[in-house]
Amino acid sequence: GENVEQHPSTLSVxxxxxxxxxxxxxxxxxxxxxxYKQELGKRPQLIIDIRSNVGEKKDQRIAVTLNKTAxxxxxxxxxxxxxxxxxxxxxxxxxxxxxxxxxxxxxRLKVLA
Amino acid sequence: xxxxTQTPRNRITKTGKRIMLECSQTKGHDRMYWYRQDPGLGLxxxxxxxxxxxxxxxxxxDGYSVSRQAQAKFSLSxxxxxxxxxxxxxxxxxxxxxxxxxxxxxxxxxxxx
Numbered sequence: 516g517e518n519v520e521q522h523p524s525t526l527s528v529x530x531x532x533x534x535x536x537x538x539x540x541x542x543x544x545x546x547x548x549x550x551y552k553q554e555l556g557k558r559p560q561l562i563i564d565i566r567s568n569v570g571e572k573k574d575q576r577i578a579v580t581l582n583k584t585a586x587x588x589x590x591x592x593x594x595x596x597x598x599x600x601x602x603x604x605x606x607x608x609x610x611x612x613x614x615x616x617x618x619x620x621x622x623r624l625k626v627l628a
Numbered sequence: 629x630x631x632x633t634q635t636p637r638n639r640i641t642k643t644g645k646r647i648m649l650e651c652s653q654t655k656g657h658d659r660m661y662w663y664r665q666d667p668g669l670g671l672x673x674x675x676x677x678x679x680x681x682x683x684x685x686x687x688x689x690d691g692y693s694v695s696r697q698a699q700a701k702f703s704l705s706x707x708x709x710x711x712x713x714x715x716x717x718x719x720x721x722x723x724x725x726x727x728x729x730x731x732x733x734x735x736x737x738x739x740x741x
Contacts, residue, residue, distance in 0.1 A: 557734075558732040558733060604670060614728055615676065615686070616671075621668075
């Protein structure tokens, strides 16, 4: 069935360093890839997304890259800050029909001051 | 996002009890979803609905049922709760067309003893 693998499950970085989280999807028909940030005790919130007709998207310190051939996409956070500490989830979706998300299992990012 | 609300926020119940979790939204979205979050497993889809007459099973629907009472309300029921249904439950909403983005409610923490 459809599957999204996410790595690593935990990631610790020093403040100011970069963090990279990677996801691989199985359904080649997937064409929408959102990233959600979930702070402790809070709801998941969308931080950035990318569609399959785009290879890269940036929003200030965060960026997402997509490689359709390899079926993987990555979240890049530069100049990490303590408030970036959270769990990050990737997801894959087909933007037609069901609009269902298949989520990765999450990455717990810790930014050490 | 105060546009999506869930009640109750926390619930402790006993094995065999029937319980209902409620979700309401003022975003005017047609699509509504119920997810379950367990540590290390990410977010898994239980049920989803595109309108009051359209209900679909997700990947883990066994032991759950839903009701779409109106465009704005989507309830999740556990007919006979069991301990392995202890989890954090999220409702989410989305537009039927255009964007794929899903917006999450604050979550309900359910404990089944």
